[in-house]
Amino acid sequence: MWKCSVCGYVFEGVEAPDKCPKCGAPKEKFTKLGEEEKLITRSRLTNSLHIEAFTLLQRLLEIAEKGIQDNLDPPCVKIFSEEKEFAITTMQKIKAELETHMKKGKWG
Ligand SMILES: [Zn+2]
Incomplete structure (x- = not known):
């Protein structure tokens, strides 16, 4: 490399x-x-999985926002609100983790 x-x-x-x-x-x-190559190779699968999950969470966020907007009844809005919160929090966790990987050479 x-x-x-x-x-x-x-x-x-x-x-x-x-x-x-x-x-x-x-x-x-x-x-x-040199050594950095091993770190890059070893971290590729996990980084790809984080990116894939991030894409799914973006989709979940869109679905949750539509559900909140539809506002059928309070229990449904509660579920969609929890989904929205989960998606946002997890996406931020993924971003923070990938930033750490980049700083540690687990990226490339
Ligand atoms: Zn260049």
């Missing part, structure tokens, strides 16, 4: 690319990853 020192793009290959696909920096700006 190679990392662009300008923008952080991670490239997988025997050699660094001629130029960075993201920022266009030349080959010389790429550095070969």
Whole structure:
């Protein structure tokens, strides 16, 4: 794995690319990853699962907001309100966790 020192793009290959696909920096700006590579590889599944769950929670939030708006009866609104709260709180937890991963090199 190679990392662009300008923008952080991670490239997988025997050699660094001629130029960075993201920022266009030349080959010389790429550095070969050592130990960091293991951390990136190990964390990929969990990071993908967090992103997938985040997408589902966004959908849940939309559904909950529609249900609150429909306002059929108080028990239904209560359930939708709890769903909304759960979705928002969990999405914020996921964002905080992914930020931690990025800072610790568990990203790429
Ligand atoms: Zn770059």
